[in-house]
Amino acid sequence: MHVTRRVWAIAVLAALLAVLAVVLARPLLLAGAALVGAWLLGRQYLFVREVSRATEALSVAQTPAQPGVRTGASVPVTLSATLESPVRLALSLEAGLPPATTAAELSLRLPPGKLGGEETVEVGWPVAGTHEFDRVTLRVTDGLFAETLPVATAPSVTAEPRSPRQLHVGAGGEQLATTYGEHGGGRLGSGADPAEIREYVPGDRTDRIDWKATARLGTPHVREHEPDTDRRTLLVVDHRSELGAGEPGETKLEYLREVALSIAGTARKLGDPVALLTVDDGGVTTRLEPSTSPDQYTTIRRRLLDLEAAPPTAGTAPRNRPSAASVRRSLDALEGDDDPFATALRPYYAHHRTYRERLETEPLYNAVRTTLTGQRRTVWTVICTDDSNPDELREAVAVARSGGGSVLVLLAPTVLYEPGELGDLEAAYDRYVAFEERRRELARLPRVTALEVAPGDRLSTVLAAGRDRRLSRAGGRP
Amino acid sequence: MSDRSRSGSADSLLIAPRGGRPWAELLAASALLAACAVAGGAPGALAGLAALAVWVALGAPYAVAGGTIALAAAVLDGLAPLSVALVGAGFLAVVLAPAVRTPAPGRFAAVTLASALGLGGVAWAVARVAPLWVAAAALLGALGLAAYGLHRYELVRLGLVPQTATERTTEEL
Numbered sequence: 001m002h003v004t005r006r007v008w009a010i011a012v013l014a015a016l017l018a019v020l021a022v023v024l025a026r027p028l029l030l031a032g033a034a035l036v037g038a039w040l041l042g043r044q045y046l047f048v049r050e051v052s053r054a055t056e057a058l059s060v061a062q063t064p065a066q067p068g069v070r071t072g073a074s075v076p077v078t079l080s081a082t083l084e085s086p087v088r089l090a091l092s093l094e095a096g097l098p099p100a101t102t103a104a105e106l107s108l109r110l111p112p113g114k115l116g117g118e119e120t121v122e123v124g125w126p127v128a129g130t131h132e133f134d135r136v137t138l139r140v141t142d143g144l145f146a147e148t149l150p151v152a153t154a155p156s157v158t159a160e161p162r163s164p165r166q167l168h169v170g171a172g173g174e175q176l177a178t179t180y181g182e183h184g185g186g187r188l189g190s191g192a193d194p195a196e197i198r199e200y201v202p203g204d205r206t207d208r209i210d211w212k213a214t215a216r217l218g219t220p221h222v223r224e225h226e227p228d229t230d231r232r233t234l235l236v237v238d239h240r241s242e243l244g245a246g247e248p249g250e251t252k253l254e255y256l257r258e259v260a261l262s263i264a265g266t267a268r269k270l271g272d273p274v275a276l277l278t279v280d281d282g283g284v285t286t287r288l289e290p291s292t293s294p295d296q297y298t299t300i301r302r303r304l305l306d307l308e309a310a311p312p313t314a315g316t317a318p319r320n321r322p323s324a325a326s327v328r329r330s331l332d333a334l335e336g337d338d339d340p341f342a343t344a345l346r347p348y349y350a351h352h353r354t355y356r357e358r359l360e361t362e363p364l365y366n367a368v369r370t371t372l373t374g375q376r377r378t379v380w381t382v383i384c385t386d387d388s389n390p391d392e393l394r395e396a397v398a399v400a401r402s403g404g405g406s407v408l409v410l411l412a413p414t415v416l417y418e419p420g421e422l423g424d425l426e427a428a429y430d431r432y433v434a435f436e437e438r439r440r441e442l443a444r445l446p447r448v449t450a451l452e453v454a455p456g457d458r459l460s461t462v463l464a465a466g467r468d469r470r471l472s473r474a475g476g477r478p
Numbered sequence: 479m480s481d482r483s484r485s486g487s488a489d490s491l492l493i494a495p496r497g498g499r500p501w502a503e504l505l506a507a508s509a510l511l512a513a514c515a516v517a518g519g520a521p522g523a524l525a526g527l528a529a530l531a532v533w534v535a536l537g538a539p540y541a542v543a544g545g546t547i548a549l550a551a552a553v554l555d556g557l558a559p560l561s562v563a564l565v566g567a568g569f570l571a572v573v574l575a576p577a578v579r580t581p582a583p584g585r586f587a588a589v590t591l592a593s594a595l596g597l598g599g600v601a602w603a604v605a606r607v608a609p610l611w612v613a614a615a616a617l618l619g620a621l622g623l624a625a626y627g628l629h630r631y632e633l634v635r636l637g638l639v640p641q642t643a644t645e646r647t648t649e650e651l
Contacts, residue, residue, distance in 0.1 A: 001629045010539045014621065017543055018614040024550065027605065028557055030614060031566045032546030034597035036539045037621040039573050042590030044625060046492050046580055048632040055636060088492050088581065112491050142491040149636055 001047075002146040010040055047145040050089055057084040060136050060152035062095045062106075064123070071159050072248060074122045079106050079136065082116035089140050096134025096154060100127040125159040132156045162249020164258050166456030169410070171443070172436055173463045176451060197221050231380050232290050233267050234371065234400075235260055235300070236277045237307065238364055238385035239285070244309030245386075245417045252412035253309045255453050256384040259410055260304055263382055268297040276300045277371055279363045280310040287371070362392040369399045379405040384453075386412040387435050397448060406447040411439055416454040416462065425465035432462050489537060494579040502578045506571035507533075513568030514549060517561035521552035526568075533572060542569045570594055597621060 014036040021029035058081060065076045079095045095106035102124035108117050125131065135150035170176045197213045200220035210223040237260055243253040267274045273290040274297065286303050288296065364385060372379060381400040385393060393409070400407045415431040422428050435452070442450035452459075507530050514526030529545025536544075549557075549565060557565065573594070577587040600620045605613035633639050 001632055011621075013539060013543050015618060017546065018618055020547070022611040022614050025610060026550040026556065027559075027601075027610070028550050028562050028565065029546050030601050030605070030610070030617060031562055031598060032542050032569070033614070033617060034601055035542045035566065035569050035573055035594055037597050037617070037624075038570075038590050038594035039539050039542070041593040041621070041624055041628065042573070042586055043490050043492070044628050045589040046490065046582070046586050048628055048635065049585070050492055050581060051632065052635050088494070090491060144490045147632070147636070149638055 001044075002148070004141075004144055004146065007040065007144050010036060014040070043142075043144055047142050047147075050087060050142070051140050051147050054083070054087040054089050054091065054140060055138070055149070055151065057087065058082070058091070058138070058151065059084075060093060060138065062133060062136055062152055062155065064155060064157050067156070068158050068160065069125050070249070071125060071128045071161050074124045075157065076120050077103070077106060077123045078118060078120040079108050080116070080118040081108055081110060083110070083114075086113045086115055088112045089142050092139045093151075094137045094139075096136055096150075097123060098131035098133055098157075100129075100131060101125055125157065128159050128161040130156055130158045162247070164250055164255045164455070167255060167258055168454050168456035168459050169259055169451055171439065171451055173459060175456075197223050231267075231270075231272045232377055233263070233272050233274045234277060234290070234379050234381045235264060235274060236279065236364070236368060236381060236383045236385075236396075237304065238279050238383070239307045239309050240279065240281045240363065240388075241310045241312040242386055242388040242414070243412070244312070245414060247419060250417075250455065251309060252386050252414070252417050252453075253307065255417075255455070256410060256412055257304055257307060259453055260382070260384050261301060264297060264300050264304065274300060275371075276303060277367055278303065278307060279367045281363060282310075283363050284367045362389065362395075364389070365392045365396045365399070368396040372399055372403060372405070378403060380408070381405055382408045382410065384410045386417075387414055387438060390438050394442070397442060397445065401445065401447055404447075407445075407449070409439075409442055409448065409450040410453050411435070411442075411450060412453050416458045422458060422461060425462065426469060428462050429466040429469065432459075433466070489576070492580055493576045502575045506568075506575040509571040510545070510568035513564045514545070517557055517565045518549055518553040522549060522565075525549040525552045529569075529572075538572050538576075541572055545569060566594075566598065593624065596624075 014033045017029045017033035017036060021027060021033065060081045061079075063078045063080070065078075069075045077095065077097070079093060081091070081093055090112055091110040093108045093110075097103055097106060104121050106119060106121045106123075108119045110117055133154040133156065135154050136152040137148060138151045139146060139148045141147075168175060197210060198221065200209060200214075200222050204222050208222045210221055213221040213223065237256065239253055243256070244251050246252055246254070264274055264276075271292055273292045275290040276286055276288040276299075277284065278286040288300060288303070364383075368381070368383070372381070379400075383393070383396060383400070387393075397407050397409060413432060413435040415428050415435060439450045439452060442448055510529060511523065511526045514529070515523040518525060525545060525548035528548045529541045532544040533541035546565075546569070570591070574587050574590055577583045577590070580586045597617055597620055601613045601617040604616040
């Protein structure tokens with residue numbers, strides 16, 4: 001219980017009367033002090049009684065609109081109070097918002113006679129974790145005395161960090177069934193893992209005879225083993241500005257990063273030498289030579305985790321430049337044609353070198369070309385990018401295949417990442433179909449695997465829209 | 479409407495504003511004036527009027543203080559014990575007058591009356607066997623003790639008493 005200055009003043013008054021009674025030897029003043037003291041005690045008792053009644057009649061709740069939220073988002077929190085019957089006390093309530101939140105003050109005042117009230121504020125949750133509210137603080141006063149006590153329950157809100165969810169890696173909406181990165185040796189030989197049993201032939205080492213199989217089959221048999229092979233892997237990660245499209249924490253780069261980390265982790269497990277190449281709008285930002293040292297894998301992992309999409313550059317023009325194949329086709333069509341139109345156009349298509357020079361300024365193609373040119377050993381190239389630059393990607397894949405190497409292309413379809421793209425599901429489905437055609441075009445190339453990397457929930461939504469459209473066109477027949 | 483305009487002083491919110499016919503206050507004022515006149519004659523009546531004026535301006539505790547000081551100054555020879563009791567009863571009526579405007583008039587009046595009799599009784603009993611200053615100290619000590627007791631009672635009733643480390647439930651034992 002807290003006392004106000006008025007109570008202290010009256011208590012001092014009683015003490016003053018007592019002192020005066022002694023100084024002036026007047027017992028009457030002592031009686032006055034007793035009466036002033038009785039006045040104070042009477043009102044103190046009244047306050048205690050009414051505070052107990054008010055707290056019993058009061059219902060208080062602090063309620064967040066939802067128990068879960070993503071970091072950085074806001075959730076409204078409501079503080080409400082109701083009284084079963086009016087009281088003559090002044091009540092003020094203050095919500096127990098968790099410390100790691102951003103919000104204006106959430107408080108409620110109930111003057112004497114008011115039966116209830118409600119206040120709502122938007123509360124921001126910048127920190128991930130489970131945030132426990134404190135109990136609501138109730139302050140009750142009658143002008144002379146005051147009391148502060150906790151009331152109501154303390155809910156909690158869980159803030160989850162923004163990160164890729166329902167990661168889908170597959171083709172045409174079908175999830176990939178196997179783990180990416182694992183590989184077979186392609187031939188039999190010496191190694192640790194047993195493969196198949198065959199009959200003994202002169203020249204085989206006797207320590208390779210499988211005696212159990214020999215006893216079972218009656219003739220000497222030897223067991224072949226999988227050879228220990230390593231696959232040189234080049235991980236190419238595009239972090240140009242287009243890869244920053246998407247909600248914070250759920251951009252194309254974030255999803256591709258998860259897959260790249262998984263591939264690097266598998267390579268580490270298998271002991272495959274891994275190189276890393278990261279590319280932004282200005283060119284190569286990281287170039288790590290292939291190595292199997294533990295430091296290499298750690299460095300690759302750290303570099304992948306630190307990657308951020310380049311900021312958008314002003315005045316970026318859409319990339320609609322023709323590919324070399326389309327230039328050659330156009331030039332062939334113009335050869336031997338003497339009309340003035342063809343004569344005027346021919347010089348523009350004749351300069352392959354001009355086209356090549358333009359292509360060599362494309363960061364991804366240039367990086368892959370300069371890294372793989374002159375490589376003696378075959379390399380498994382993993383390219384993590386999006387569908388913004390299909391022609392450049394096609395040329396980069398062609399370079400990666402040229403030395404006999406194989407290529408895995410991990411493509412993030414822009415339609416499934418841009419905010420608002422799913423507002424028109426039919427248009428989104430059409431764009432996804434166009435993306436799927438380009439992906440299949442890449443996948444048809446020898447030694448090339450092209451997979452989509454997307455949020456599974458958004459992909460399902462788009463595919464469902466396509467199914468519904470096909471059903472409606474078919475008149476509802478499956 | 480400010481507290482001062484409601485009751486003449488800043489009193490508790492639990493005391494409802496004075497209505498159209500403050501019969502309790504009028505009765506108390508009459509009793510006080512009569513007691514002061516009987517105990518102190520004309521000077522006593524004047525002191526009573528001064529107390530009533532302070533009551534209207536500042537409230538009951540200041541009226542009690544001002545009235546007793548004025549009466550003590552007006553009656554230079556002092557008052558007999560019976561007169562002190564009579565004047566005390568008059569001022570007690572002033573203190574009890576707002577009881578009808580509280581949420582629990584009976585309990586409020588009973589506690590106030592018991593407090594007045596208790597504190598006065600302690601002072602009187604000690605003054606019979608000890609000097610006046612000891613009686614004054616005993617009165618103030620009793621007042622402090624009673625106020626602290628009400629404070630602890632409130633903590634228990636609202637469940638605000640913190641558990642100490644040595645307290646354990648039966649289940650824990």
